[in-house]
Amino acid sequence: xxxxxxxxxxxxxxxxxxxxxxxxxxxxxxxxxxxxxxxxxxxxxxxxxxxxxxxxxxxxxxxxxxxxxxxxxxxxxxxxxxxxxxxxxxxxxxxxxxxxxxxxxxxxxxxxxxxxxxxxxxxxxxxxxxxxxxxxxxxxxxxxxxxxxxxxxxxxxxxxxxxxxxxxxxxxxxxxxxxxxxxxxxxxxxxxxxxxxxxxxxxxxxxxxxxxxxxxxxxxxxxxxxxxxxxxxxxxxxxxxxxxxxxxxxxxxxxxxxxxxxxxxxxxxxxxxxxxxxxxxxxxxxxxxxxxxxxxxxxxxxxxxxxxxxxxxxxxxxxxxxxxxxxxxxxxxxxxxxxxxxxxxxxxxxxxxxxxxxxxxxxxxxxxxxxxxxxxxxxxxxxxxxxxxxxxxxxxxxxxxxxxxxxxxxxxxxxxxxxxxxxxxxxxxxxxxxxxxxxxxxxxxxxxxxxxxxxxx
Amino acid sequence: xxxxxxxxxxxxxxxxxxxxxxxxxxxxxxxxxxxxxxxxxxxxxxxxxxxxxxxxxxxxxxxxxxxxxxxxxxxxxxxxxxxxxxxxxxxxxxxxxxxxxxxxxxxxxxxxxxxxxxxxxxxxxxxxxxxxxxxxxxxxxxxxxxxxxxxxxxxxxxxxxxxxxxxxxxxxxxxxxxxxxxxxxxxxxxxxxxxxxxxxxxxxxxxxxxxxxxxxxxxxxxxxxxxxxxxxxxxxxxxxxxxxxxxxxxxxxxxxxxxxxxxxxxxxxxxxxxxxxxx
Ligand SMILES: Cc1cc2nc3c(=O)[nH]c(=O)nc-3n(C[C@H](O)[C@H](O)[C@H](O)COP(=O)(O)OP(=O)(O)OC[C@H]3O[C@@H](n4cnc5c(N)ncnc54)[C@H](O)[C@@H]3O)c2cc1C
Ligand code: SF4
Ligand code: FES
Numbered sequence: 001x002x003x004x005x006x007x008x009x010x011x012x013x014x015x016x017x018x019x020x021x022x023x024x025x026x027x028x029x030x031x032x033x034x035x036x037x038x039x040x041x042x043x044x045x046x047x048x049x050x051x052x053x054x055x056x057x058x059x060x061x062x063x064x065x066x067x068x069x070x071x072x073x074x075x076x077x078x079x080x081x082x083x084x085x086x087x088x089x090x091x092x093x094x095x096x097x098x099x100x101x102x103x104x105x106x107x108x109x110x111x112x113x114x115x116x117x118x119x120x121x122x123x124x125x126x127x128x129x130x131x132x133x134x135x136x137x138x139x140x141x142x143x144x145x146x147x148x149x150x151x152x153x154x155x156x157x158x159x160x161x162x163x164x165x166x167x168x169x170x171x172x173x174x175x176x177x178x179x180x181x182x183x184x185x186x187x188x189x190x191x192x193x194x195x196x197x198x199x200x201x202x203x204x205x206x207x208x209x210x211x212x213x214x215x216x217x218x219x220x221x222x223x224x225x226x227x228x229x230x231x232x233x234x235x236x237x238x239x240x241x242x243x244x245x246x247x248x249x250x251x252x253x254x255x256x257x258x259x260x261x262x263x264x265x266x267x268x269x270x271x272x273x274x275x276x277x278x279x280x281x282x283x284x285x286x287x288x289x290x291x292x293x294x295x296x297x298x299x300x301x302x303x304x305x306x307x308x309x310x311x312x313x314x315x316x317x318x319x320x321x322x323x324x325x326x327x328x329x330x331x332x333x334x335x336x337x338x339x340x341x342x343x344x345x346x347x348x349x350x351x352x353x354x355x356x357x358x359x360x361x362x363x364x365x366x367x368x369x370x371x372x373x374x375x376x377x378x379x380x381x382x383x384x385x386x387x388x389x390x391x392x393x394x395x396x397x398x399x400x401x402x403x404x405x406x407x408x409x410x411x412x413x414x415x416x417x418x419x420x421x422x423x424x425x426x427x428x429x430x431x432x433x434x435x436x437x438x439x440x441x442x443x444x445x446x447x448x449x450x451x452x453x454x455x456x457x
Numbered sequence: 458x459x460x461x462x463x464x465x466x467x468x469x470x471x472x473x474x475x476x477x478x479x480x481x482x483x484x485x486x487x488x489x490x491x492x493x494x495x496x497x498x499x500x501x502x503x504x505x506x507x508x509x510x511x512x513x514x515x516x517x518x519x520x521x522x523x524x525x526x527x528x529x530x531x532x533x534x535x536x537x538x539x540x541x542x543x544x545x546x547x548x549x550x551x552x553x554x555x556x557x558x559x560x561x562x563x564x565x566x567x568x569x570x571x572x573x574x575x576x577x578x579x580x581x582x583x584x585x586x587x588x589x590x591x592x593x594x595x596x597x598x599x600x601x602x603x604x605x606x607x608x609x610x611x612x613x614x615x616x617x618x619x620x621x622x623x624x625x626x627x628x629x630x631x632x633x634x635x636x637x638x639x640x641x642x643x644x645x646x647x648x649x650x651x652x653x654x655x656x657x658x659x660x661x662x663x664x665x666x667x668x669x670x671x672x673x674x675x676x677x678x679x680x681x682x683x684x685x686x687x688x689x690x691x692x693x694x695x696x697x698x699x700x701x702x703x704x705x706x707x708x709x710x711x712x713x714x715x716x717x718x719x720x721x722x723x724x725x726x727x728x729x730x731x732x733x734x735x736x
Contacts, residue, residue: 164677166496166503166543174679203545205677209482232681234691241691241710243717247681253674258502266527267502267674268718342713389678391696 003319010292010323013178013261017081017106017315025110029058031095032102039092040104045438046072050089050104057107062118065111074150074192075143075437077116077185078172080109083434084313116188133158134451137220138198139206139392142170143433144226144424146193147440148447153196155448160220161198164205165257170228171425172433174257175249177286179293180316207395212420222419222447225407226440229386229425235278239336240382244272244344248283248383255290272378273297276347278333279383280310285317287381288325299325300375304332304352304365328375330354332367336380346374388426404429413443414450421447461541464517469599472524473567474533475509481516483508483546489574490552490668490700493520494676496543497531504528505673505695507571508547521570521599548676549699553666554578558640561633562608563589563626563654565646569600571668572645579643580607587639588612589629591646595620627653639663644703648712655703665703669694671714686710 002018003009009016020028032054040050049068056065069076083089085105093101134157138149141163149159167173172186194200204210206227215223232247234240246254251269254260258267275291277284280303288299301320303310306329310317321327328349335348351371354363388405400408400416406429407422409415415422423439425431458464458479465477483493492507510519524533535541552575560579564572569590580586588608592598593616605611612629613621622629626646633639634657642665644654651667658665671683671694678696685694686707692698 164545165675166545203543204482205545205548208547209486209545230677230679232679234681234684236691241684241686241714243713250674250680250682253680258674265500270718270720341716342710391678 006322006324009179010289013293015182016179016319019113020103020106020110022114025057025107026060028103029054029107032058033094035094039094040089040102043089043092045088045432045434046441048072048089048108053111054102054104054107057111062111062114066115069108069111072441073437074147075189075433076108077112077189078143078181079434079437080105080107080112081181081185082172082176082313084432086314088434112185112189116185135160135218135220136447136451137162137215137223138226139224140170140226140228140424140426141168141190141200141202142226142228142424142436143172144228144426144436144440145170145224146190147437148224148226148423148444149198149440150193150196151441151444152447153193153198155444157448157451159198161200162204162206162210163200163202166202167257168200168202170226171230174253175283175286177252177256177290179289180286205391207392212392212396212399212417216419221451222421224413224440224443224447225392225415225420225422225426226424226436227389227392227426228436229388229428229430231387231389231405232382233385233387234382235333235384237333237335239338239344242336242338242344242380243342244270244378245336245380245382248277248279248287248381249386251287251381252283252290255294261290261294269294270379271296272344274300274375274377275379275381276300276302276375276377277381277383278302279385280305280307280312281383281385282312282316283386284381284383285312285320285325287383288320289323291379291381292323292325296379300328300377301325302328302331302333302347302349302375304330305362306330306354309362330365332365334372337374344377344380346376347380348372348374386425386430388429392426412446412449413439414446419450419454421450458516459540461544463535463537463539463541466535466537469521470597472533473521473597473599474524475519475521476532476535477512477517477519478541478544479516480518480544480546483544484511484513484516484518487511487518487547488551489554489578490549491547492549492676492699493518493544493546494548494673495532495541495545497528497535498542501531501542502528503543503674503676504532505548505676507668507699508574509570510574521567523567545676548695550697552578552643552700554582556583557664559585559587559638560641560643561587561589561630561639562604563591563630563642563644563646563650564600564604565591565626565644565650566593566597567599568644568646568650568668569598569604572643573600573603575643575645576604577607585609587633589614589626589633590621591615591626591629591650592620593617625653626650627657630654630657634658634661634663641665642703643667648708648715651703651706652708655706655708659704666700667703667706668699669701669706669711670699671711672717685714 053068259265260269330352352365355366424436562576588611688705
């Protein structure tokens with residue numbers, strides 16, 4: 001896939017990946033063998049008819065391709081960009097056995113971008129006429145909520161999304177940076193959901209502004225909770241509250257949602273010359289690459305296992321390395337040292353080595369005794385994971401959760417409260433965009449069934 | 458009436474303004490100690506402000522804002538009829554309102570606007586309230602009549618002696634403590650003031666509550682920017698607070714943390730309830 005040159009791209013927040021030209025897309029699509037039993041579909045959590053949309057691209061029937069995609073995926077422009085294809089559809093592609101699998105993600109992205117660019121032939125999304133408007137509520141406007149809402153609207157329901165932040169999109173808005181997910185793409189995909197008739201109400205914190213019970217009182221017949229896993233984890237080491245230590249959520253929210261990198265925006269972000277990002281997932285890669293673009297001279301990615309174990313998408317690891325992010329692997333932070341004003345000075349770490357495999361099958365990192373060393377740093381970003389935000393459960397008695405705070409659901413997405421469904425990161429813990437979408441879709445079906453059976457007179 | 462519309466505006470003191478805002482959903486539910494987060498325009502910051510009062514029938518909430526940084530100045534320049542772009546709430550845990558007995562309620566600067574709804578609720582619950590209002594100078598004393606109405610006695614101190622007693626709220630507190638048994642102290646104002654009060658009441662073992670004003674963004678527990686150290690635990694002030702047991706608060710850490718963006722000429726999005734300069 002085409003990318004902008006490193007030198008140029010690290011200076012701004014414009015998109016790094018350039019996607020395919022029409023010719024490239026057709027050529028790539030023509031490589032597809034059109035398997036009788038396409039394995040790639042099994043790898044896609046929302047079961048896109050992959051060979052069909054690829055064939056349509058190969059035949060230059062782009063508007064058919066986008067139609068095929070949107071049958072099961074209302075946000076193809078997003079998925080094409082952020083799905084971990086190497087462990088999903090592309091992993092199963094038969095061509096990958098011997099050579100390169102079809103670049104399914106970039107083709108998906110191509111179809112969506114084509115739709116955006118060619119207004120004329122845009123697949124019309126229309127408000128559906130509801131005979132008997134039945135109100136459905138969706139909490140959270142991340143991929144899970146947007147998908148669930150879109151599906152319900154297509155079925156003819158009157159859907160309202162409640163979002164606590166001032167803009168919709170969830171992690172796609174506040175977490176994933178623009179250079180990976182341009183905001184006009186996101187805005188388009190949200191517009192599509194709105195065009196289906198979904199109302200989005202921002203600045204409403206469910207649990208506080210309205211409780212779940214109050215939503216029922218307002219006439220919503222079923223409720224979907226897709227509030228995500230937005231609760232930042234910390235290391236619990238000394239000095240963690242020092243000035244210059246951010247959670248990845250704070251750092252990325254300042255940069256992405258509040259656009260602190262843009263001089264016209266008032267929200268500040270402060271970054272030193274030497275930045276250490278702790279973690280090895282997509283969040284850590286994003287934070288490191290944002291730090292670089294904000295002007296950091298040296299950016300370290302500090303991870304306690306090895307590169308192989310890093311859960312980030314391959315493409316993001318590669319991009320980060322290309323851009324000059326320095327990977328400090330087998331490194332465990334133990335203490336943050338500060339100056340008298342409380343600012344970060346250095347990060348004390350232990351060198352690790354790989355020991356016996358743990359329950360997850362990955363070799364467990366164990367500290368090497370006496371290997372303490374310090375990295376001088378001005379800014380530290382902690383990106384070691386997020387857990388579900390406990391706010392909704394804590395204001396919703398009877399909503400069953402697991403120890404880690406995830407909401408308990410049955411195979412249909414139903415929670416312990418009748419009429420309340422849930423999906424996405426709030427159920428699985430931090431996972432992926434496409435899984436959240438899959439959950440939203442599934443819950444929409446179950447909500448429809450529930451309302452038909454129980455509520456419709 | 459549109460949601461988030463300003464229905465009333467009053468200047469209480471130079472650069473301290475009161476607004477009544479039509480926000481029926483928030484007015485219906487808010488309790489003493491809750492706050493809102495506002496944002497005025499596309500480029501604006503998200504800023505927390507404590508809800509000073511409310512009228513559930515009319516659907517209005519009252520906020521009192523001191524113009525400190527860019528966003529609060531911009532809010533101060535808004536007028537009756539204007540609509541605030543984003544307004545979210547009510548946020549934060551509400552104050553513990555119980556029968557404690559004799560409660561000293563201390564407001565420093567705009568902190569008085571924050572303490573007032575709490576003091577009022579405590580009074581309605583049957584507590585005796587002794588009020589202390591502290592300000593730099595006479596014209597910065599706010600809500601005096603309101604506080605007097607609910608207090609058995611209300612002390613006023615000004616740094617320059619232009620009104621009430623010359624001195625600090627701590628002087629008044631020491632005077633009160635020396636002559637009677639106090640069951641609880643609630644202090645809201647600049648961090649240094651809360652720290653000093655906490656030191657005094659700790660000596661006398663009087664349970665003390667303070668309301669903290671760390672820098673915030675979302676106000677929902679998502680960013681962790683508002684974290685404060687309480688005892689040996691890290692808490693998120695927006696969801697676990699903003700009120701905490703004063704004797705457990707690490708005030709020095711909060712002083713440092715609130716200076717995080719002091720150099721940037723931008724408004725730090727602190728819970729702007731405290732008046733006085735901590736910087
Ligand atoms: C920086 C970062 C990078 C990532 N990169 C990738 C990637 O490359 N590929 C990938 O597949 N996945 C990635 N992920 C993970 C992916 O973004 C999440 O799995 C996905 O967004 C989860 O979707 P969701 O709808 O469940 O929740 P979210 O996207 O978290 O959305 C939840 C929404 O609910 C709102 N909300 C929460 N509580 C309330 C409430 N009480 N009332 C109202 N609204 C509420 C929140 O404000 C938020 O907008 C990344 C995550 C992060 C943080
Ligand atoms: S949605 Fe994700 S998994 Fe499915 S085809 Fe697209 S890139 Fe592959
Ligand atoms: S303001 Fe973000 S967690 Fe409290």
